[in-house]
Structure formats: structure tokens, C-alpha cells
Amino acid sequence: MHFITDRLTAIGMGIAGLKSVSIATGKEVSNLLNRTTETEDIVVISQGLAKPVKEDIKKLRRSGKMIVEIPDRESGGEDSVNRIVREVVGFDIKS
Secondary structure, three states: OEEEEOHHHHHHHHHOOOOOEEEOOOOOHHHHHHHHHHHOOEEEEEHHHHHHHHHHHHHHHHOOOEEEEEOOOOOOOHHHHHHHHHHHHOOOOOO
């Protein structure tokens, strides 16, 4: 399993102890997604980065890859991310 996220979400994942995380920008997400799925069957990607590569994600899913979209700050998921971090580390992280 590999995670593709923005920088802020990657920081939260690092705090939660996740190690297989790549930071991407909109320009490089398609290439990173395709390279990652060469070696990984499960990829977790933040919703903000998933938007511009929806067609790539559909093709990968049809080929048997599991692509899971998670909320991020850009997609309005800040409350969800804060809740997850609070559950994992036991306290709120304020930005």
C-alpha cells in the first residue's frame, strides 16, 4: 500500500506513523500514480490530487488496482482529517 498526498496531509500521515508516502503536486500526480501502481496494488490518494487524474484512476481500477481516495484540506475534508489525527495521536493539531 502506498499513499500519494499533498505536503500537509503527508505530515499528518507521518505523525500517524505511515512511512510509504509520496508528496505530489498537480503536475506530477499522473506520472507518480502510474509509476506507483507498477509495484503496488493498493494506492491511497488525497481527493484534491485525484480530481485531475480521474480517468487514470478509472483505468487503473478496471485493471484490478485498488485506488482509495481520502479527504484532504483542499477537498473540504479538514474536519475528517482532524478527527482521524485526533483518534490516532490523542489530541487536536491546530494549523
